[in-house]
Amino acid sequence: MTDSLPDSNLNSSLKPGIKEMQPLIAESLPLQGCHLIEASAGTGKTYNITRIYLRLLLEEKLDVKNILVMTFTRAATEELRGRIAREIRNALDKWGHFDKNDTFFAALTEKFTIEDVNPVLHNALLHLDEASIFTIHSFCKRVLSQQAFSSGVDFNVQMETDTAEIELEAVRDWYRTLAYKHKADEGFTNDYQLLIQYWPAPDNFRKAFSDLLSSTTPVQANTPESIQADFQQQKSECLQHLQAHQSFVFEVLIDSHKEKFARTDEWQVLMNWLNSDFFELSEISSQTMPKEAAAVFNGNRYGRKPADIKQQLLDLFAPVKQLKEDAAEIEKQIEKSRSYQIAAQGIDFIRRKISQAKQRARVMNYDDLINQLAAAAAKENNLTQLIKEQYPVALVDEFQDTDPQQYAILKAVYQSSKNAATDDSTPGALYMIGDPKQAIYAFRSGDVFTYLAARDDADKQWLMDTNWRSSSNMVNAYNRLFYGASLPSENESGTAQDVFGFDIQYIPVKAADKADKTPLTFAAGSAANKQIRSNAALQLIYFPFNEDYRSGRSKKEEMTQNFCS
Incomplete structure (x- = not known):
């Protein structure tokens, strides 16, 4: 592994069609346009946000009320507010006396004297409690309240209300409707029976589909016919696959065996089954693979073969084994698809x-705030222009957890000038800061594909390319893990493996020497200090799927001892 990475290889692993990323330099970052800033863990994301904020105060002469900063939790907003206050105080205390190696403040002190800076930054500190640092929901609430006429919201509506009981009562209404229909039809309609088989009570249904109930996205469910077609296609592919390797199978498993004729018959049973059409839905259970057909790839038949032959057979029969498992479950899958079709209608x-x-x-709940503002912003009115005039610049932290509706709002406000139908002359900037590798909020509709769409829409893409938190050995291990191949060097560009998929590129980060000077140590005499098992920077732990890690002191100790680096 390399100890450092050359700048020339910064974009060496990017796929064609993906814009090149430039190293983020806070003092020269353009203060207009749409920018995506990718910040891996430990690369100084909040540090750079506070510096961009400082430039907006000084260079753009913006008030703290007009710089929109958004993140995803109230705790994070308070953390950001505190970090911004600290940066402003630091600038006031040290103006003209900064470390000579700090290029950011060197650039600013060339432009501004202490006399220029004092009134601006003192005013910012004085009004920082009123700064526009919000969660996405509190931002939407503020806009809908302030722009009630343009957004089409009732002036008397109560926002951020818990509507769980309203939702549950609506689900109960639907259950009652189906139950009444089932009773009136004297059991001929089995929708209700299918429903309660998977979601016995209204509360079960609401918990299972809570995100969809509060969404406006159209709902689609697999149909029995689509599952049938997919299964038939799977059978056809397995048939072609085995036919292509038939001579090898006969040579190794059939022709040289004493029960050659019996095994030939089994092969033919398998071919016939693979070549058969899907039966009528009333005969779904007939789709189970015949016992004679499954005998063809029974592992006992090649368990003692040479290792290379055995591996070839394992690889060859893997799709057919999977098909056998799927065939055993096809009846349940068809029935479940019917229940999900009923659920889609119910939603x-x-x-x-x-x-x-x-x-x-x-009343409106949290999701309604976003949906209402997104719908209003999509209409041809002056709402987006009013938002942009109030907040000409927006910095969105943890952008990888943004959902499509949230991004639709930001795009309508800050990228509307790209649309020919919009006459938007207000200058502004949007900074989307995040890391697709840290997308963790899928459970609340956070969508990494939204991040990827925003990446394509951005005017510029920037990368925070140095990890200041971890040791160089840890950074190199982290790079090697996510690069999926040998790291690039001065003489070789290297070819990254597609570890994450979905065009999420991994660009190795550099290591600063700061962490090497203060290595992580355990307290003297601690159990962890006595039981360190390896000097490796990055250690991997395998957690068996069937283990219960919610309890058990020894398991927690194991994580503590082996997972810190």
């Missing part, structure tokens, strides 16, 4: 009920 019914109930009660 449409329930959404309408919920919407009507909220309108009557004049």
